[in-house]
Amino acid sequence: MSSRSFLIAFLFAASMLCFAYAGDGKWLMHVPDRDRTRINPYVSNADARAAGAKLFARHCAECHGSDAAGLHGHPALVSARIRHASDGELQWLLRNGSLRKGMPSWSSLPEQQRWQIITYLRELQQTTPQP
Numbered sequence: 001m002s003s004r005s006f007l008i009a010f011l012f013a014a015s016m017l018c019f020a021y022a023g024d025g026k027w028l029m030h031v032p033d034r035d036r037t038r039i040n041p042y043v044s045n046a047d048a049r050a051a052g053a054k055l056f057a058r059h060c061a062e063c064h065g066s067d068a069a070g071l072h073g074h075p076a077l078v079s080a081r082i083r084h085a086s087d088g089e090l091q092w093l094l095r096n097g098s099l100r101k102g103m104p105s106w107s108s109l110p111e112q113q114r115w116q117i118i119t120y121l122r123e124l125q126q127t128t129p130q131p
């Protein structure tokens with residue numbers, strides 16, 4: 001193998017690895033319908049948004065970045081996938097995590113706080129141009 005084709009093969013393998021780390025959205029297939037359609041009681045609620053911002057900085061920013069653009073190979077939360085995911089789907093993921101892929105479960109937080117984080121995420125998505 002020439003060194004050039006080796007380099008191309010290496011870059012290809014490396015990019016596949018990054019892709020795998022950046023999340024594949026498979027968790028979405030596990031969300032039951034009754035969770036998918038749940039309504040966030042704090043949609044557009046300013047107090048919830050402020051509380052959610054603090055919770056996000058404390059619990060989520062270390063992996064997803066303070067602007068949710070993704071960090072160290074952890075997925076962005078301002079992506080098309082997460083913009084299109086329903087609030088109920090996000091609530092399900094936060095409660096259950098995606099443990100084998102490195103996303104912790106946040107079931108120790110009260111449900112109310114998970115909704116607040118989702119409210120804040122929606123604001124971030126609105127104020128961040130789609131990548």
Ligand code: HEC
Pocket residue numbers: 021022023024025026027056059060061062063064074075076077079081082090093094098101102103104106117
């Ligand atoms: C220890 C690192 C870590 C922390 C802390 C963390 N996450 Fe994650 N998160 C991950 C990883 C890794 C994935 C990819 C999981 C997968 O692909 O199944 C992920 C996936 C996600 C996804 C789905 C992304 C996608 O594109 O499918 C959302 C939404 C999410 N996290 C939100 C949060 C929120 C909100 C918090 C704070 C409460 C948080 N995460 C804290 C590591 C973390």
